[in-house]
Amino acid sequence: xxxxxxxxxxxxxxxxxxxxxxxxxxxxxxxxxxxxxxxxxxxxxxxxxxxxxxxxxxxxxxxxxxxxxxxxxxxxxxxxxxxxxxxxxxxxxxxxxxxxxxxxxxxxxxxxxxxxxxxxxxxxxxxxxxxxxxxxxxxxxxxxxxxxxxxxxxxxxxxxxxxxxxxxxxxxxxxxxxxxxxxxxxxxxxxxxxxxxxxxxxxxxxxxxxxxxxxxxxxxxxxxxxxxxxxxxxxxxxxxxxxxxxxxxxxxxxxxxxxxxxxxxxxxxxxxxxxxxxxxxxxxxxxxxxxxxxxxxxxxxxxxxxxxxxxxxxxxxxxxxxxxxxxxxxxxxxxxxxxxxxxxxxxxxxxxxxxxxxxxxxxxxxxxxxxxxxxxxxxxxxxxxxxxxxxxx
Amino acid sequence: xxxxxxxxxxxxxxxxxxxxxxxxxxxxxxxxxxxxxxxxxxxxxxxxxxxxxxxxxxxxxxxxxxxxxxxxxxxxxxxxxxxxxxxxxxxxxxxxxxxxxxxxxxxxxxxxxxxxxxxxxxxxxxxxxxxxxxxxxxxxxxxxxxxxxxxxxxxxxxxxxxxxxxxxxxxxxxxxx
Numbered sequence: 001x002x003x004x005x006x007x008x009x010x011x012x013x014x015x016x017x018x019x020x021x022x023x024x025x026x027x028x029x030x031x032x033x034x035x036x037x038x039x040x041x042x043x044x045x046x047x048x049x050x051x052x053x054x055x056x057x058x059x060x061x062x063x064x065x066x067x068x069x070x071x072x073x074x075x076x077x078x079x080x081x082x083x084x085x086x087x088x089x090x091x092x093x094x095x096x097x098x099x100x101x102x103x104x105x106x107x108x109x110x111x112x113x114x115x116x117x118x119x120x121x122x123x124x125x126x127x128x129x130x131x132x133x134x135x136x137x138x139x140x141x142x143x144x145x146x147x148x149x150x151x152x153x154x155x156x157x158x159x160x161x162x163x164x165x166x167x168x169x170x171x172x173x174x175x176x177x178x179x180x181x182x183x184x185x186x187x188x189x190x191x192x193x194x195x196x197x198x199x200x201x202x203x204x205x206x207x208x209x210x211x212x213x214x215x216x217x218x219x220x221x222x223x224x225x226x227x228x229x230x231x232x233x234x235x236x237x238x239x240x241x242x243x244x245x246x247x248x249x250x251x252x253x254x255x256x257x258x259x260x261x262x263x264x265x266x267x268x269x270x271x272x273x274x275x276x277x278x279x280x281x282x283x284x285x286x287x288x289x290x291x292x293x294x295x296x297x298x299x300x301x302x303x304x305x306x307x308x309x310x311x312x313x314x315x316x317x318x319x320x321x322x323x324x325x326x327x328x329x330x331x332x333x334x335x336x337x338x339x340x341x342x343x344x345x346x347x348x349x350x351x352x353x354x355x356x357x358x359x360x361x362x363x364x365x366x367x368x369x370x371x372x373x374x375x376x377x378x379x380x381x382x383x384x385x386x387x388x389x390x391x392x393x
Numbered sequence: 394x395x396x397x398x399x400x401x402x403x404x405x406x407x408x409x410x411x412x413x414x415x416x417x418x419x420x421x422x423x424x425x426x427x428x429x430x431x432x433x434x435x436x437x438x439x440x441x442x443x444x445x446x447x448x449x450x451x452x453x454x455x456x457x458x459x460x461x462x463x464x465x466x467x468x469x470x471x472x473x474x475x476x477x478x479x480x481x482x483x484x485x486x487x488x489x490x491x492x493x494x495x496x497x498x499x500x501x502x503x504x505x506x507x508x509x510x511x512x513x514x515x516x517x518x519x520x521x522x523x524x525x526x527x528x529x530x531x532x533x534x535x536x537x538x539x540x541x542x543x544x545x546x547x548x549x550x551x552x553x554x555x556x557x558x559x560x561x562x563x564x565x566x567x568x569x570x
Contacts, residue, residue: 010494
């Protein structure tokens with residue numbers, strides 16, 4: 001220090017003298033605000049340093065604070081990500097539950113509208129060694145399921161039960177090569193046999209080349225295979241080719257189009273007429289049941305009584321008209337049986353018969369006319385109902 | 394080539410340091426200050442003479458010691474400040490401190506016995522004195538004073554013209570060994 005002062009002695013003396021006078025000047029002079037210059041200079045000299053120090057301090061503090069905040073944010077982000085994953089899984093599970101509930105609701109609506117005695121079942125697995133064309137359902141003999149029963153969905157037929165166990169059953173799908181069912185085309189009433197091919201499509205066999213089948217035409221169950229009631233959708237025609245002896249008709253099975261998860265096993269079938277129009281969109285069975293004023297059971301019976309719907313209904317109506325023409329009271333003792341060879345007079349048809357058919361409960365059973373009388377050959381229906389499915393009028 | 398750097402690297406040694414009696418060192422500045430304070434009351438045009446500045450320049454040049462120039466200039470400047478009413482102490486002090494320092498520094502390199510050199514130095518230091526005073530007034534005091542370069546130059550010439558005979562008179566007060 002002394003060396004520096006000696007070396008720059010002149011400059012040091014100058015600086016010291018000026019500083020002394022500056023201090024003296026600052027002490028005595030006041031600024032416009034009556035503040036001494038020395039105070040103004042001191043503040044002006046100290047303030048930037050203080051600002052600099054404060055900036056450095058606050059910057060350092062904020063840096064570390066932000067750093068720790070960011071650390072917390074990172075942990076929070078991980079926690080939120082975990083929560084998000086969990087919520088997404090829950091959402092997915094709830095959506096699945098909702099889909100299941102909607103399917104169950106659709107099956108319930110279809111059960112009510114079909115008028116058939118069914119039991120809902122769920123596909124629980126594939127039968128081992130069956131190439132996936134045979135599946136297991138969670139209903140067995142304990143639920144009334146028996147081998148040979150038809151299995152459907154609101155979209156169409158699915159297959160048939162091939163074996164029933166106490167709590168499960170084996171379902172043979174329509175796509176299995178060993179599956180067969182009688183089908184009937186919608187427009188031209190062409191009869192055929194639906195057969196599985198082992199893949200996603202099925203074939204309609206035994207249709208003559210001369211018969212007319214169009215692409216896009218619907219096939220329904222014919223009811224002549226003693227398994228499926230008449231009138232259930234089987235599928236739409238995707239391809240038609242003339243074969244060597246019979247047509248080659250490829251069908252897309254409608255019962256398997258929307259996936260296979262919940263099915264209905266028909267415990268007691270009910271024949272239906274082949275509709276004139278193809279089944280409308282799949283939303284039919286997803287909609288809530290139609291609102292009917294009054295008792296829904298009455299509405300259902302009214303719909304059933306609007307006229308003969310099955311061959312059996314027509315045969316019952318024909319028998320009843322013969323009895324009315326001949327003033328025969330069915331079930332009365334000692335009257336014998338009416339002459340079924342006489343054709344009833346169309347003009348003598350009673351008004352009640354022309355308008356509304358009596359309720360099914362009021363109709364006499366088939367065995368009612370003459371328990372002791374021989375049943376004429378003509379009384380046999382042209383298309384007897386399947387023995388396994390007991391259609392109700 | 395080797396002579397030039399040597400001439401610039403080392404300042405020349407003092408050839409002769411003038412000495413004055415203490416009476417002269419104290420009395421002459423006081424007389425100069427009294428002249429500036431008192432005489433202009435009767436001769437207004439003599440107010441342009443900056444005798445304390447000229448005395449500072451002279452003694453700094455003659456003594457050839459920057460610390461002495463600093464001290465001498467500071468004392469004369471503060472004395473001048475104290476005699477001006479409502480004038481902050483230090484304004485003339487700072488300016489004359491710088492003048493004394495630079496004058497002494499110059500005298501270490503040049504022999505200031507030449508009349509021409511004294512004229513030039515007096516002209517330069519007067520202009521520097523006025524200009525730096527104006528700078529300090531604006532910077533430190535915040536006064537809105539104006540600076541007239543032409544007028545300052547003219548006054549510098551006049552003061553330089555006075556300085557040459559004044560310095561010659563003061564040379565007679567040197568103590569001869």
